[in-house]
Amino acid sequence: MAPKTPIKNEPIDLSKQKIFTPERNPITPVKLVDRQQTEPWTPTANLKMLISAASPDIRDREKKKGLFRPIENKEDALTGSLQLDVVGDSAVDEFEKQRPSRKQKSLGLLCQKFLARYPSYPLSTEKTTISLDEVAVSLGVERRRIYDIVNVLESLHLVSRVAKNQYGWHGRHSLPKTLRNLQRLGEEQKYEEQMAHFQQKELDLMDYKLGEHKKDGYSDSQDQQLLDFSEPDYPSSSANSRKDKSLRIMSQKFVMLFLVSKTKIVTLDVAAKILIEESQDTPDHSKFKTKVRRLYDIANVLTSLALIKKVHVTEERGRKPAFKWIGPVDFSSSDEERGDVSASVLPELKRETYGQTQVCAKQRLARHGSFNTVQASERIWRKADSEPSSPCREAQGSDGYSLEIGSLAAVYRQKIEDNSQAKACASKRVTPPSSSLDPAAPSPVLSADSEYGVTPLAHQVFSVAHTDLQPFSMQNGPNGQVGVVSRAPAASDVESLQPALLAGQPLVYVPSTSLFMLYGRLQEQLSPGSRATSERDSRSSEVTAAEQSSTPSVQKRLSEERKPQEEEPATKRQSRDYEDGPLSLVIPKKPSDSTDMAPPETVGDGGSASLDDLPRNGERPAAEALSGRAPSAWGNPSGRTETEKPSEEKDSPTEPPLLQYVCVQSPAGLNGFSVLFSGSQILHAVGPSSGPVNLGLSGLGSAAHLLIGPAAMLNPKSSTLSSTDPQLQGPLSLNLSPVMSRAHAIIQPESPACGGHPVSAVQLQQSPAPVTPKSIRRTHRETFFKTPGSLGDPVLRRRERNQSRNTSSAQRRLEIPSSGAD
C-alpha cells in the first residue's frame, strides 16, 4: 500500500502513488493499474492516506470517529454502524474493489455528501465553520473539488468564506432572498430575451444544417455566430476578468437564467452561449466546450441542492441536455408580475381549494408525522388544524408549524448526536419493516380537478414545505438521503428514524408552470390566456412533436424495460435514477394574492412508500376533498430515513436523487432522465396513449414520482407502465397498478417504523377506490433505501455522526491549525 508519507495535504492523490510504483513509468498516470497490481488503492486506502496526510488534528479526529469512509460501501453504513470504526481494509476492500466508478466520484454525489454534513437550516446559534481541508479529507477528495462545490454554494450564499481555508455555513435561510435577487438581476439583464434569442437562433441553425436553411443560412462556421448577440449590450456584467469567469459568477448567472425563464428549463448550450456572450469572449468552440463543462459542474451542485433537475429538451432535431428548475419559484411572491400561472389561472378556485387543501395537508402532515415523529407531528399540525380557515392557517400554520419544526429539528439534531454512539446498536434494527408502497396512484387526479387543486395546493405546499419542512429536510439536504443519513445516524432506530424523516423529507418544488400546463391540458384547457399558454407556446416551439411521438412509445418501452428490474431490489441501476426515492412533490405555485393567506398546508407526502402504517385516517377526508379537486401536491416527507442501511448497492450512489421534475419518462434511452415536454403536447401524447405521465419529483433524497394520468383516465393498464417506473422501479415505485386509475391516496400506514419511508401521496381522483398496492412494497422499500445517493452517504453518515459535531458547533475548533487563523 502505499500510503507513504503523507505529503501534506496537497496532492495526495493517486497520482502520487504512481510515483511509488516502481514498475510503471511515471508517465502514464495509471491509477487503477496501480491499484490492481499493488492493490493498494482502495478507497479506504486512499482515505487513509489522505488522512494521514491531513493535519494531525484531523487525523486524530478522524480516527476516533472511525471514519474511514469507504466511499462506496454503503453497506457498512447500513449494516452497521457497527463497523463504524475503521473499517477493515479487508472488508472494505471488497466493496471498494468495485471501483469507485465515475459516478461515485461525481461532483454531484460529492456535493450531496458535503451538504449532508450541514443542516440546511442551521439554528442561528450554531455557527458552522467549514474547513476545506477537513471536508476534503473526510470526503476523500482533493481540495480542488471542494472548491468547486463551495464556489457554487457561495454564489447562492449558502456559505461564505471567512478565512483562509474556512468557510462559514449559512444554510438555506436566505436562499429565497438570494433567489429573488438573482431573479431580479436576471430580469434586468434581460436574460429571458437572450435565451429566447439564442434558442431561436439555434433552431434556425439547426434547420439550416439540416438543409432547411431557412433563415439566415448560417454555416457551421457561423455557428459561432450564435454566440454573438446581436442585441445591444445588456448591462451585462462588467468586464470580465478572471473573476467574472469564476464559477461563482457563472453559477449565479446560470441560476438567473432559470429564474427568469418561464419554462424554468435551460439548455446548456443556450446557457453557455449567453455566458460567453456576456463575457464578451470570443466565441470559439473550445470556449463553448469549456463553458459547458463548467455548467455541468455547477449543475451538479445545484442538482444536489434540489434546485434543478436534469432533463432533456426534445426538439425536432434531437434531445438537448437541459436542466429544469425545481427549486422554489415563487419566492418573490410577485406572481402577477412574473406571470404566475397560478395566479392568472383560476384565481378563485384557489380559494376554494384551500379548504380542502388544508385537509389534505393535515392528513399529510399527520401521515407524515406518523412516519416521522408522530407525536411531534401531531402537535404540529394539530395547530394547523385548529384553524380551519385559511387566514388562520396561514398564520398558525406557518408559524406554528415552523416553530415546531425548528425545535424538533434541534432536538433531532441533538438526538442524532447523542445517538451516534447508540447507533451502532441501533443499526441492527435498521431495517425497516414494512414496506408497502403505497399504491396510491395519483394520476387521475389531475384530470378533473386539476385546476383548483393545483393551485392551492401548490401553494400550500409550498408554504409549508418550504417553510417548515423544508428546512428540515434540507438539512440533510437536498440530497435527501444523504442528508438523512447523515443526520440520522444510522438510522436505525425508530427514533432515529423519526427525525430522520423529517430531515429527510425531501421537498421538491415543482415549477408550477409545468404542472399547470399539464393539468391544464388534462382538463382541457385552462383558462385562456393564461400565461401558461404563452409559456407553452414558447416552449412548444422548442419542444415539439417529437416528444409527443416519443411519449407513447416511450412509456411502453419503459414499462417493458423497466419491469424486469422492478423487482430487483437493489438494482444497481437505479443508481442513477433520481427517481427512486420517495418523493415528495410539492407544487409551489402560489396564488397571487394570497400570499399572505396562503394556506400553508401541505405537504404532502407522497407517500408511497410503504408507509402504510400510518394511520391514515386522515386520508379519508382526503377522498372527499379529492373528489372535488385534486390536490395537486404531494409532499413527501419521505423520510428516507435512515434506512439506508443496507444498501449495498454498490455503486450506485450516484446521482442525486433529489430532484425530479416533471418529466415524462424518457424513452428508453434515458434512464434516469426524463424528458420534458411542453405541457400541451405532453398531454396530447399522453392522453392518447393513456399512459400516465410520470412526473418524477423526487424529493430530495428520495424521489417520488408523480404520475399523472392523462385525463383522468388512466386505464389500469396504463398503470402498468407507469407503475413501474422505469427508473424507479425498484425503489419507489409507486405502483400504481390498477389503482392508478383511481388513484388516491392511499397509503396505509402500517408500519410506522418504516417510517422512514417516503411516502407518496397520491392523490386523488375522485374515486377512491381502494387501492391495492401491489406487492411492491417491501421490496421496494428497501430499495428505496438503497437509493443511490444514499449509498454513498452511508459512509459519510457514519462519519458524520461523529462529525456531527461539526454541524453543531464544535467544529470550528478544528480549524486548521496550520492555517491557523490568521
Place this chain on the structure above:
DNA sequence: CTCTCCCGCCACCCG
C-alpha cells in the same frame, strides 16, 4: 459515437 465531466496542471493572487 456523443454526452458527461473527472482530474489535476498550473496560473492567479493574496498575504
Place this chain on the structure above:
DNA sequence: CGGGTGGCGGGAGAG
C-alpha cells in the same frame, strides 16, 4: 514567494 484558489481543457468513462 509560498500557498491557497480555481481556470481550464485533456481525455476517459458512461451510455
